[in-house]
Amino acid sequence: MKVSIAERDKKTIWHPYTPQKYAPVTIPIVKGEGVYLIDEEGKRYIDAISSWWVTIHGHGHPYIAEKIYQQARALEQVIFTNFTHLPAVTLAERLLNILPGPFAKVFYSDNGSTATEVALKMAIQYWWNKKDAKRARIIALRNSYHGDTFGAMSVSERGVFTLAFQDKLFDVLFADTPTAENPDIHFPNLDERQTDALLDETACVIYEPLIQGSGGMKMYEAGALDRFLERCKRRQVICIADEVMTGFGRTGKLFASSYCKTKPDIICLSKGLTGGAMAMGVTACAEAIHAAFVDDDKLKSLFHGHSFTANPIACAAALASLDLTEQPEFAAGISNIVDKHRSFCKQLQPYQDKKIIKNLRQTGTIMAFEVNQAQDAYISDIRDLFTNRSIEKGVYIRPLGNTVYLMPPYCISDDELDKAYGVITDILNEI
Numbered sequence: 001m002k003v004s005i006a007e008r009d010k011k012t013i014w015h016p017y018t019p020q021k022y023a024p025v026t027i028p029i030v031k032g033e034g035v036y037l038i039d040e041e042g043k044r045y046i047d048a049i050s051s052w053w054v055t056i057h058g059h060g061h062p063y064i065a066e067k068i069y070q071q072a073r074a075l076e077q078v079i080f081t082n083f084t085h086l087p088a089v090t091l092a093e094r095l096l097n098i099l100p101g102p103f104a105k106v107f108y109s110d111n112g113s114t115a116t117e118v119a120l121k122m123a124i125q126y127w128w129n130k131k132d133a134k135r136a137r138i139i140a141l142r143n144s145y146h147g148d149t150f151g152a153m154s155v156s157e158r159g160v161f162t163l164a165f166q167d168k169l170f171d172v173l174f175a176d177t178p179t180a181e182n183p184d185i186h187f188p189n190l191d192e193r194q195t196d197a198l199l200d201e202t203a204c205v206i207y208e209p210l211i212q213g214s215g216g217m218k219m220y221e222a223g224a225l226d227r228f229l230e231r232c233k234r235r236q237v238i239c240i241a242d243e244v245m246t247g248f249g250r251t252g253k254l255f256a257s258s259y260c261k262t263k264p265d266i267i268c269l270s271k272g273l274t275g276g277a278m279a280m281g282v283t284a285c286a287e288a289i290h291a292a293f294v295d296d297d298k299l300k301s302l303f304h305g306h307s308f309t310a311n312p313i314a315c316a317a318a319l320a321s322l323d324l325t326e327q328p329e330f331a332a333g334i335s336n337i338v339d340k341h342r343s344f345c346k347q348l349q350p351y352q353d354k355k356i357i358k359n360l361r362q363t364g365t366i367m368a369f370e371v372n373q374a375q376d377a378y379i380s381d382i383r384d385l386f387t388n389r390s391i392e393k394g395v396y397i398r399p400l401g402n403t404v405y406l407m408p409p410y411c412i413s414d415d416e417l418d419k420a421y422g423v424i425t426d427i428l429n430e431i
């Protein structure tokens with residue numbers, strides 16, 4: 001008897017973020033096409049969350065695929081110490097041209113977590129290289145998420161993701177996420193002067209601009225963040241923007257930091273960087289940061305690198321993705337989603353009025369709300385309910401606990417968006 005792929009999978013594979021006792025039966029996907037994932041029986045699913053927020057131009061994009069193929073035939077991998085290659089150099093040049101701020105150097109890695117790890121190491125070692133032992137503190141925001149490696153976990157909100165490791169994580173001071181009512185930086189029981197003194201002992205602050213993704217698609221305002229960042233900058237705190245999720249159009253602009261006057265000193269990118277076609281991370285920094293590593297003393301080097309640093313195929317995919325961001329369809333796709341989401345939020349208002357949902361919100365191409373009847377938690381059963389029902393209906397939605405959100409690829413059509421919206425309202429009507 002032929003054993004199915006799903007059964008073979010169950011025997012051999014440990015899936016991410018999946019309780020092993022309750023692991024769902026996985027669906028073997030054989031093809032990706034535009035906004036669709038297609039399974040082995042030909043059933044099509046609208047990928048309404050862009051496969052963990054990475055796919056921006058759609059799956060199986062022929063232009064990206066062709067560039068990957070060409071690069072794979074020419075040079076698939078090379079150690080990135082004594083060697084370089086044109087795709088890496090061109091990509092760095094093009095990124096430095098479009099990044100939101102005066103960035104000077106690009107450091108390549110593999111994914112979002114490594115991009116934030118590198119940023120933290122750059123910031124911490126910057127002060128070490130300058131022999132300023134006082135600058136020891138790291139500030140992060142409440143509700144933040146910066147990845148699953150130990151440094152990234154340390155600067156993320158302590159919660160279910162980090163529970164088992166809490167006594168192994170380094171100390172971080174969590175500041176309230178700035179809001180319109182409460183902009184600037186606040187710590188309980190500290191007055192202005194004490195806050196400044198504390199900032200004077202701080203190496204860096206790391207933040208997800210405008211939207212805290214895994215923390216529950218929490219949205220906050222650029223004006224409030226600006227006040228916060230200005231204050232940090234005045235006290236020479238290195239500002240690290242984690243744009244792993246928000247980068248490449250998610251908030252409406254190419255980068256969320258473009259909504260703020262105060263620019264970061266370091267920026268982290270991944271996910272949409274390659275259009276979602278290849279794993280890659282980028283950490284870009286301002287010249288002032290890099291300059292602290294230019295020294296006769298070899299101990300002042302950043303001793304960090306990964307086997308696949310600046311992998312040529314990933315660089316080629318990122319270059320192809322950047323080409324696509326320059327096409328009119330890119331901006332048009334984003335603004336269409338922004339408008340359609342806005343109307344859908346209006347359509348959902350009665351559900352909020354009846355308290356079936358709460359905190360209905362939208363920033364750019366991301367809209368979200370909480371299902372009211374459930375507990376506010378990542379392990380809420382609403383996640384499974386929504387996911388299972390939406391999959392049956394041919395749309396893939398995977399709430400963060402009871403936070404339901406949409407973050408589709410920009411190539412999604414009006415009909416496909418309407419289908420996703422319809423599935424959401426159908427499920428809300430059922431519960």
Ligand SMILES: Cc1ncc(COP(=O)(O)O)c(C=O)c1O
Nearest residue numbers: 111112113145146147213244245
């Ligand atoms: C803001 C942010 N930073 C970092 C990461 C970690 O990225 P990765 O999953 O590629 O390690 C994520 C992933 O969701 C993210 O949303």
